[in-house]
Amino acid sequence: xxxxxxxxxxxxxxxxxxxxKTCRIWAKSAxxxxxxxxxxxxxxxHSRTVRQAAWSPCGRLLATASFDASTAxxxxxxxxxxxxxxxxxxxxxxxxxxxxxxxxxxxxxxxATCGRDKSVWIWEVQPGHDFECVAVLNGHTQDVKQVAWxxxxxxxxxxxxxxxIKVWTEDPGGDDWSCAQTLTKEEGGHxxxxxxxxxxxxxxxxxxGPGGTDSRRLATCSDDRTIAIWRVDDSRGxxxxxxxxxxxxxxxxxxxxxxxKCGLIAEGGGDDSVRLFAPPRDAGRGGAGDEVNCVAxxxxxxxxxxxxxxxxxxxIWSV
Amino acid sequence: MTSTVVASCxxxxxxxxxxxxxVRRELPKSKRRIRLALETNELLSDPVDAIEVFYHIKxxxxxxxxxxxxxxxxxxxxxxxxxxxxxxxxxYFTPTVPHCSMATLIGLAIRxxxxxxxxxxxxxxxxxxxxxxxxxxxxxKQLNDKERVAAALENTNLLEKVNLCLRGNxxx
Numbered sequence: 001x002x003x004x005x006x007x008x009x010x011x012x013x014x015x016x017x018x019x020x021k022t023c024r025i026w027a028k029s030a031x032x033x034x035x036x037x038x039x040x041x042x043x044x045x046h047s048r049t050v051r052q053a054a055w056s057p058c059g060r061l062l063a064t065a066s067f068d069a070s071t072a073x074x075x076x077x078x079x080x081x082x083x084x085x086x087x088x089x090x091x092x093x094x095x096x097x098x099x100x101x102x103x104x105x106x107x108x109x110x111x112a113t114c115g116r117d118k119s120v121w122i123w124e125v126q127p128g129h130d131f132e133c134v135a136v137l138n139g140h141t142q143d144v145k146q147v148a149w150x151x152x153x154x155x156x157x158x159x160x161x162x163x164x165i166k167v168w169t170e171d172p173g174g175d176d177w178s179c180a181q182t183l184t185k186e187e188g189g190h191x192x193x194x195x196x197x198x199x200x201x202x203x204x205x206x207x208x209g210p211g212g213t214d215s216r217r218l219a220t221c222s223d224d225r226t227i228a229i230w231r232v233d234d235s236r237g238x239x240x241x242x243x244x245x246x247x248x249x250x251x252x253x254x255x256x257x258x259x260x261k262c263g264l265i266a267e268g269g270g271d272d273s274v275r276l277f278a279p280p281r282d283a284g285r286g287g288a289g290d291e292v293n294c295v296a297x298x299x300x301x302x303x304x305x306x307x308x309x310x311x312x313x314x315x316i317w318s319v
Numbered sequence: 320m321t322s323t324v325v326a327s328c329x330x331x332x333x334x335x336x337x338x339x340x341x342v343r344r345e346l347p348k349s350k351r352r353i354r355l356a357l358e359t360n361e362l363l364s365d366p367v368d369a370i371e372v373f374y375h376i377k378x379x380x381x382x383x384x385x386x387x388x389x390x391x392x393x394x395x396x397x398x399x400x401x402x403x404x405x406x407x408x409x410x411y412f413t414p415t416v417p418h419c420s421m422a423t424l425i426g427l428a429i430r431x432x433x434x435x436x437x438x439x440x441x442x443x444x445x446x447x448x449x450x451x452x453x454x455x456x457x458x459x460k461q462l463n464d465k466e467r468v469a470a471a472l473e474n475t476n477l478l479e480k481v482n483l484c485l486r487g488n489x490x491x
Contacts, residue, residue: 049473
């Protein structure tokens, strides 16, 4: 089972995470007829399923979150490219049990992790691959499924088995983190587990924020078979307000969403298909073999999408 | 069910010390193909029906009693729905008592058994029979969260318990 896939910031390589305890890095090989081949296998560190991987914004570090309660940080030796050897440079520990997700802040100076112990941890990256915990955020009452940083600011969104979405921001003093907002069914949110959150890459011209400025949006998907779209008010330390909620189009859990630069939201889930939405309208679908655990738009090619599935495959789509 | 007997249990630490035990069902003659498939471990080519699903799970052992899920009336043919066009199976099971703390373990064993027997050809939903458990929605949510199920089955202690349930006698 492939649980997750993540493009590096240049889009030249793709990291995939599996229940076989490894993370593989893939690149297109001219020698192999322009097909995708494994260029590195990150193994021997995690003793259980690797659930998610996240590239640092500079593309030089890769963090992997595992059911073994740890998050490993990997770096490529040498000058980089797709040929250097990867080695584990740090193992970040603190969670009581399964780590479900990890994400780097846009500056690359912070790493967030979350897991089944209901907490979200924020780590500061110190020189020499040292990670110092700067905050342990409690507030969710259940398993935290995913963390996602705002693309431009140090503000974090977490989604949970407790059906809620929480927004975490740094206090004005700059020393502590706290929950700025909790979004439940009452605020227009979800009625079951929220699996994934994905920010709109660019502020949208169609959506006006306060003072007439363009406003960014956030998509979340859930076990309740819906996708919710939230308007993000950046000016007030990231406040979310429900914009739309619509069915994901099938009667199975919606496990992953990715908001692409082309303006489309890709959704993958339990019904073995990948669906594309031009919010809030259904735009098309394609067969994916088995349950889709992750959808990820290419960082630079707006028409390229990667998906990871239960049948052990990773597919790269041209939209 | 044709007849029932009451089993007496001396151990009082059981969640349900005196469960009602039902007789095992005879396999209908028309279902000989299922017997053959179970014995030879082969996959059936004809469409899966509720009776076949039932025969895959009926001999799972209860986690605390030396009886099968069929004998304790936890699973029955009537409470299995097969939506063949959608390749989707729903198994409703009935815990012996509404506060049964073994409910998730029983559900996990059913999930595991169906995973093995149907080799991923079907999506499965394992649910407690409506109204039969005090934490029905919590149990259902947990049993149908694929991530938590995957994590649970990686837990050696839990996997051992599940495997004990699955090692029940294969009596047809």
